[in-house]
């Protein structure tokens with residue numbers, strides 16, 4: 001059931017668990033995530049980066065596919081179709097395409113411009129019944145060619161953005177996109193705590209969920225994180241399973257070349273990853 005992310009995140013914040021955002025790349029990814037959410041009776045957020053949107057022939061194609069799949073698979077759990085790290089123009093494209101949620105990443109603008117653009121998009125998104133995520137303090141690592149430095153957000157700026165009426169707020173707390181380096185300093189719980197105290201009931205978003213140790217994830221949820229983004233981990237799981245299939249020569253046996261067979265181990269690996277994350281985040285059984 002396609003919905004905005006507002007209610008599911010409000011419930012998550014109140015219930016002290018987090019909803020997973022899993023990024024999609026194609027039909028297989030989308031199907032695997034939707035089926036797992038339904039099986040576990042969990043709310044879910046499908047993340048679409050601008051690069052992935054372009055790859056899938058545009059946001060309209062993505063929205064049409066997700067809507068049709070949600071219907072044909074008989075999905076009853078709440079599903080939000082969310083733009084990940086949207087530009088100003090990208091946000092408008094997704095509003096037009098029928099997404100149910102957007103993220104406006106204005107973190108690379110000066111705070112005044114971030115506020116101005118976020119404020120405008122909050123009004124437009126809410127007018128369409130959509131939820132909106134904003135970002136303060138860039139998230140480190142690389143995503144779609146945008147490289148962030150992994151700074152910690154200023155809690156006072158977080159409050160300024162939260163006061164604009166956004167539904168969820170992404171704030172840098174030392175987290176980064178992609179794989180974490182061996183010398184990573186870990187999450188700054190001091191920063192997270194300070195942000196949570198300033199922003200109150202606002203659901204906070206943890207980007208770069210891949211490879212953060214389980215105890216840090218749990219502590220972050222305790223401190224007010226209600227949405228956790230997972231992208232790289234599903235990619236790595238898919239890659240590893242596909243590699244094993246080919247290396248074992250299974251694509252050469254019988255009809256092992258059939259794409260439905262060739263991609264099946266990767267799909268199963270995505271499902272297992274999504275399940276593991278949903279169990280860790282505490283959102284299993286929270287669909288109602």
Ligand SMILES: [Zn+2]
Nearest residue numbers: 139207208229
């Ligand atoms: Zn991110």
